[in-house]
Amino acid sequence: MEFSLLLAQVIGLYLLLEGLVILTQRKFVMNVVADMSNHKSMLYVLGAMLTILGLLIVLNHNVWESTWRVVPTIVGWAMLIKGVMLFFVPKMVMNKARRFAKNRNMAVLAGMIAVVVGAYLTYQGFGLGA
Numbered sequence: 001m002e003f004s005l006l007l008a009q010v011i012g013l014y015l016l017l018e019g020l021v022i023l024t025q026r027k028f029v030m031n032v033v034a035d036m037s038n039h040k041s042m043l044y045v046l047g048a049m050l051t052i053l054g055l056l057i058v059l060n061h062n063v064w065e066s067t068w069r070v071v072p073t074i075v076g077w078a079m080l081i082k083g084v085m086l087f088f089v090p091k092m093v094m095n096k097a098r099r100f101a102k103n104r105n106m107a108v109l110a111g112m113i114a115v116v117v118g119a120y121l122t123y124q125g126f127g128l129g130a
Contacts, residue, residue: 003061007072008125012118019114022107030101037094047086054080068124071117 022029036042057076063069085093100106 004063004069004072005125005127007057007061008068008121010125011072011075012121012123012125015114015118016122017118019111019116019118022111022114026101026104026107026111029107033094033097033101037098040090043086043090043094047083047090050079050083050086052083054078054083068120071121 036046054076057072058080061069061072061076063073082093100110
């Protein structure tokens with residue numbers, strides 16, 4: 001329970017901030033994605049970080065119940081899968097990321113989803129929903 005709350009707080013605040021950045025600074029995010037795809041070492045480091053963080057969440061919080069606690073589990077699995085994909089198929093991942101970042105509608109949708117999920121997790125994590 002305590003770990004669920006901590007994950008909800010950390011992931012929630014991160015998603016809330018990241019969503020706002022995507023919505024308000026789309027060109028900056030596009031430039032970051034484009035720049036990162038040109039640096040193989042950055043992709044490797046990002047893959048390693050996502051894999052490690054994903055494993056930490058999945059191994060310590062693999063909760064599959066129909067409450068808000070499943071959301072950090074899903075985020076952990078997504079991080080793990082993306083991290084492993086960055087190791088094995090980095091070009092494919094970055095090509096999709098570039099296309100996604102250039103598509104205004106998809107970027108806005110991603111930003112809105114991040115804000116909503118982030119707000120929900122933050123709300124639950126800080127005990128406002130209890």
